Amino acid sequence: MIMDNKKKLSLIMFSGDYDKALAALILANTARQLDMTVNIFFAFWGLCLIRDPEKMSLEDKTAFEKMFTFVAPNGPEDLPLSKMNMAGIGKAMLKEMMEEHDTPDLTAFLKGAQKKGVNFFACKLSVEVMGFKSEEMLPNVKVITAQEYLKDALEADIELFI
Amino acid sequence: MIMDNKKKLSLIMFSGDYDKALAALILANTARQLDMTVNIFFAFWGLCLIRDPEKMSLEDKTAFEKMFTFVAPNGPEDLPLSKMNMAGIGKAMLKEMMEEHDTPDLTAFLKGAQKKGVNFFACKLSVEVMGFKSEEMLPNVKVITAQEYLKDALEADIELFI
Amino acid sequence: MIMDNKKKLSLIMFSGDYDKALAALILANTARQLDMTVNIFFAFWGLCLIRDPEKMSLEDKTAFEKMFTFVAPNGPEDLPLSKMNMAGIGKAMLKEMMEEHDTPDLTAFLKGAQKKGVNFFACKLSVEVMGFKSEEMLPNVKVITAQEYLKDALEADIELFI
Numbered sequence: 001m002i003m004d005n006k007k008k009l010s011l012i013m014f015s016g017d018y019d020k021a022l023a024a025l026i027l028a029n030t031a032r033q034l035d036m037t038v039n040i041f042f043a044f045w046g047l048c049l050i051r052d053p054e055k056m057s058l059e060d061k062t063a064f065e066k067m068f069t070f071v072a073p074n075g076p077e078d079l080p081l082s083k084m085n086m087a088g089i090g091k092a093m094l095k096e097m098m099e100e101h102d103t104p105d106l107t108a109f110l111k112g113a114q115k116k117g118v119n120f121f122a123c124k125l126s127v128e129v130m131g132f133k134s135e136e137m138l139p140n141v142k143v144i145t146a147q148e149y150l151k152d153a154l155e156a157d158i159e160l161f162i
Numbered sequence: 163m164i165m166d167n168k169k170k171l172s173l174i175m176f177s178g179d180y181d182k183a184l185a186a187l188i189l190a191n192t193a194r195q196l197d198m199t200v201n202i203f204f205a206f207w208g209l210c211l212i213r214d215p216e217k218m219s220l221e222d223k224t225a226f227e228k229m230f231t232f233v234a235p236n237g238p239e240d241l242p243l244s245k246m247n248m249a250g251i252g253k254a255m256l257k258e259m260m261e262e263h264d265t266p267d268l269t270a271f272l273k274g275a276q277k278k279g280v281n282f283f284a285c286k287l288s289v290e291v292m293g294f295k296s297e298e299m300l301p302n303v304k305v306i307t308a309q310e311y312l313k314d315a316l317e318a319d320i321e322l323f324i
Numbered sequence: 325m326i327m328d329n330k331k332k333l334s335l336i337m338f339s340g341d342y343d344k345a346l347a348a349l350i351l352a353n354t355a356r357q358l359d360m361t362v363n364i365f366f367a368f369w370g371l372c373l374i375r376d377p378e379k380m381s382l383e384d385k386t387a388f389e390k391m392f393t394f395v396a397p398n399g400p401e402d403l404p405l406s407k408m409n410m411a412g413i414g415k416a417m418l419k420e421m422m423e424e425h426d427t428p429d430l431t432a433f434l435k436g437a438q439k440k441g442v443n444f445f446a447c448k449l450s451v452e453v454m455g456f457k458s459e460e461m462l463p464n465v466k467v468i469t470a471q472e473y474l475k476d477a478l479e480a481d482i483e484l485f486i
Binding site: 023026034157158162 | 336338339368369470471474475480484485
């Protein structure tokens with residue numbers, strides 16, 4: 001009952017960019033500080049964010065899915081910037097600047113978000129098309145359909161596509 | 163009257179990326195399955211999505227508009243991916259994976275969306291700036307102003323910029 | 325009191341792309357024509373938009389911040405396109421087409437937006453991480469936290485991430 005009165009932030013995390021993911025997680029964590037319900041729906045490239053780099057599997061995959069497993073970034077810290085990636089130099093600079101200002105990095109934000117009660121959902125269709133397996137994902141990620149996402153977003157106060 | 167009670171999804175389709183268009187159309191079709199009103203406002207590169215590749219025209223265009231006609235992608239299947247395009251290899255892989263999982267391609271999604279009652283609108287300013295002509299667009303696309311888009315979005319339950 | 329009854333548009337300007345900025349400002353100006361309250365929260369690359377090219381400073385910056393000052397675009401007209409930048413040719417074409425159709429350019433849109441009452445906010449964390457100084461920004465830009473942005477967005481009728 002109390003849950004129902006909470007304000008809700010609903011994010012579609014479509015992009016697999018390091019900087020956009022950072023923005024999404026800063027918003028998510030900040031919303032939790034305001035005691036809002038926060039649901040993130042990871043779809044397409046966004047799935048790369050919730051992929052556990054130590055649990056990659058090639059079993060039972062088609063040739064294309066295997067290729068995709070290698071091509072797609074292997075985990076949060078391996079994601080490119082949306083701008084000025086410059087062979088990783090831009091990201092190195094950004095990470096360095098973040099360190100100087102004691103801003104936690106993406107992996108810390110991801111873990112922190114789950115710890116703070118941000119709910120992670122994976123898009124069922126994307127998971128199937130990209131050939132990802134549940135065991136390759138971070139713990140506590142629920143696979144849901146686009147229909148379930150929409151029903152949830154209808155109840156939200158802020159919906160963003162990132 | 164019954165229409166007024168319907169939940170509404172309002173999308174700005176700004177991007178001309180194959181994968182983002184796919185995401186938008188999956189959301190649109192899913193929202194229709196939930197009997198929501200769905201309005202897509204195609205602007206800037208998004209116009210490339212609703213361009214009929216068989217109806218391209220160079221008549222009455224300035225030199226720049228003609229150049230733009232050739233440079234901009236010619237239709238849905240010609241759009242690049244937002245990530246990992248790699249000279250089209252990434253898209254070929256994605257399309258192959260989609261076929262294996264019986265996921266329809268972008269052209270099918272576009273036609274399906276209109277058939278299912280998704281409303282397509284084109285941004286008047288973008289149409290003018292890019293020198294597109296109505297006869298170059300898919301049928302049943304209404305050209306509207308940004309002001310008309312905003313008034314409609316104010317009535318929507320979910321608004322996303324894609 | 326009258327303010328409270330106004331419809332509100334809340335934009336996060338994350339991207340530093342010329343075309344996306346143009347889209348955001350067209351929406352902002354159009355919303356003002358409809359007498360809506362319009363708040364733009366510039367974050368990450370979006371900060372490049374509200375940077376005054378004539379007021380760049382290298383004082384009191386770390387080596388990394390200095391590098392970043394040079395790498396990041398220097399002002400609105402220096403921003404790349406999100407698509408088809410082609411070493412600036414695409415943008416030159418777009419600007420030329422805009423001129424032919426009497427569409428004002430980005431700098432004019434920015435100034436016009438502030439004049440029309442669009443409120444500009446800069447993300448505190450981004451400002452700190454990128455090492456921007458208040459004096460490097462356009463006048464009348466208020467630096468606020470993500471928490472302040474969220475509280476404001478909760479009151480908005482349309483929220484978009486651009």
